[in-house]
Amino acid sequence: AQTVTQSQPEMSVQEAETVTLSCTYDTSESDYYLFWYKQPPSRQMILVIRQEAYKQQNATENRFSVNFQKAAKSFSLKISDSQLGDAAMYFCAYRSAPGTASKLTFGTGTRLQVTL
């Protein structure tokens, strides 16, 4: 079974600064997907960014980018130019490749605070 670990229960960043959230995972599969989800106080899950394991290039979505290290089974999220609206719980998630079980396995989450 796959496991996802987020070792930082809480992080804090000043507005306009950069912060990196860590995520490691364990799997014996070679093809899979990794996601970062944001859960603001409304508790609506919002997809932030995704990475396909077969792609070497790190995914980027505006101010959000990942550092995907497949051999190390590491998938960190970098938030640049942090904004107050970035304050939320962030969950790292793993999904097996299409054609297999499509369920998501979530990490324990990191609560991000953004200060002025």
Add this chain to the structure above:
Amino acid sequence: GAVVSQHPSWVICKSGTSVKIECRSLDFQATTMFWYRQFPKQSLMLMATSNEGSKATYEQGVEKDKFLINHASLTLSTLTVTSAHPEDSSFYICSAKTPGQGAIFQFFGPGTRLTVL
């Protein structure tokens, strides 16, 4: 597009009663829906995978007789918490996946807060 709704958004019930939560995909057909449970300040825990027209697949440790799941149409799945007790109080979230083995995204509903008195 890809909007998922849940109803109700919150519910309070007495211990021993049953509560039904609906999950609807509003603008797409969802052959597969997922039900999660989230306790305060914790992660999402998958309870079951619901496939349209077939029995749900429950995760280990989830009582299928207590958490009844019905996925009767391509746009609706329901979770019924039977004989609810205070320990069932939690935040329940559903998600839906578009058809096809190539579809990789799950679209999440806004969640339902259940409080059992």
